[in-house]
Amino acid sequence: MSLTTPSTSAPCVTYRAVLGSPHVARLLAGTLTGRLPNAMAPVAIVLWATACGGGIALGGLLSALYGLASSLVQPVKGRLMDRHGQSAVHLPAALLNATLLVALAAIGHHGGPALSTAIVVAAGLTTPPLEAGLRALWPTVLPNPRMRHAALALDTGSQGLLYIVGPLLVAALTAGYNPSCALVVTAALGLIGTAVVALTPPSRSRRPAQAAATDGGPGRRLISLGLVLLFVALAGVGFAIGAMNVWSVALAEQHGQSMLSGIIPAAFSTGSLLGGLVYGRRMWKGTTTSRLITGGAAFLAGWLPLLAVLGPGAATAAVIVPGAFLTVVVACAFLTTDTLAPVGxxxxxxxxxxxxxxxGQSTGTALAGRLAEHHLASAALPAAGAAFALTVLLAGRPHLHGAGHLPGPAGTTARPQAEATSPDQQPNTASILVT
Structure with a gap:
């Protein structure tokens, strides 16, 4: 089935209706605000370190450690949320994260590299898992699958705005005040946004482990072959994004246009937002798996023009295309993850x-940095990551159908599978599938 053909049986869903549903606007706004530190903190940390005399090398190291610590601890926090609920994880994490960022701003010139490193790593470890938490709430907040489809696309596409607004806000605060002020504002936004999410009724009442206790959900093995293949494929997607960020810097230096290093990622993020808006308004023919693979193929095709070593204007326009299909790939990947993961x-x-x-993004960034002086190789890396992702998805297609959610005992609701039998069937309101 073609990704670009909307189902004739499924009417257009308006974002006004989605955002007007109970709790949706608050959850989206709170999550975007609470996740702004993910885009602000790495930049603010670099500027803070250089202002304190530590140099760009130390600032880059601290920024990388913050991002790495934040990423590595995500599964642990996800497990804690599944066991103890979201508010019990979000609020303490946000308080600790905000306190540590303010402490980093406060030590200024008085703290040595060792103390700064310890604070930054601890701050990274305590970032609230808002993205995973929001995706877990959609089935509860929006039982209608068509509304949930639109919300997931809007949610996924709008994430790119964080990496446009965040760095610009840090730059403005640093120019108007100082990097310490940027760190304090980063801490405040993270705390406020997380509190908005954690205090909503859906977040406070979510106890997935209790709902699945009778069928052994929390105790069942999480990792299956299908999930492993999916995660490996998405690492290739991340690789492409990380390589693009470095390639944009190399292109900016090559043409003597420093603004390109920010314009190209911004164009990519704009494409992601626009792609999410278009994708989320309609139900598309085909199964979730077929849309995932079709989106992956289009994501790869979007990077191929870069192999022609385009000029600044053409390159900026070209990255909008893979950005648009990034939303499709990520949204379908989350739907597939939902069907393959055990209940709870x-x-x-x-x-x-x-x-x-x-x-994958960190790996792409590291390798692209090594090849930055080789223009063709640097431009080819995003396509290489996308090709790897598509290859894994094609090879793993038989394992990407929903097998993770087995029927529960009498009185419980079985989870849906990723494959639907017909694009013309009316979706069940208990299903998250878009057919």
Whole structure:
């Protein structure tokens, strides 16, 4: 089935209706605000370190450690949310994270590299798992699958805004005040956004482990072959993104246009937002798995023009295309993860997916940095990551159908599978599938 053909039996879903549903606007706004530190903190830390005399090398190291610590601990927090609920994890994490960022700003010139490193790593470890938490709430907040489809696309596409607004806000605060002020504002936004999410009724009342206790959900093995293949494929997607970020810097230096290093990622993020808006408004023919693979193929095709070593204007326009299909791939990957993960462990599974993308992004950034002086090789790396992702998805297709959610005992609701029998069937309101 073609990704670009909407199902004639499924009417258009308006975002006004989605955002007007109970709790949706608050959850989306709170999550975006609470996740702004993910985009702000790495930049603020670099600027803070250089302002304190530590140099760019130390700032880059501290920034990398913050991101790495934040990514590595995601599955642990996801498991804790599945066991103890979201508010019990979100609020303490946000308080600790905000306190540590303020402490980093306060020590200024008085703290040595060892103390700064310890604070930064601890701050990274305590970032609230808002993204995984929000994805786990959608089935509860929006039982209608068509509404949930639109919300997931909007949620996924809007994430790119964080990496446009966040660095710009840090730059403005640093220019108007100082990097310490940027760190304090980063801490405040993270705390406020997390509190908005954690205090909503859906977040406070979510206890997935209790709902699945009778069928052994939390005790069942999380990792299956299908999930492993999916996570490996999404690491390739992350690799492409990380390589693009470095390639944009190399292109900026090559043409003597420093703004390109920010414009190209911003164009990519804009494509992601636009792709999410278009994708989420309609139900598309085909199964979740077929849309995932079709989106992966389009994501790869979008990177191929870069092999022509384009000029600044053409390169900026070209990255909008893979950005648009990134939303399709990520949204379908989360749906597939939901169907493959055991009942009561979806937050943990989502966290592993987020970690996979982050790990791939770090790898792509590191390798692209090595090849930055080789223009063709640097431009080819995003396509290489996308090709790897598509290859794994194609090879793993038989394992990506929903087998993780077995029927529970009488009175419980079985989870849906990723494959639907017909695009013309009316979706069951208990299903998260879009057919």
């Amino acid at each position: 462990r979806t937050s943990e599974a989502y966290a592993w997916l987020i970690l996979s993308i982050g790990a």
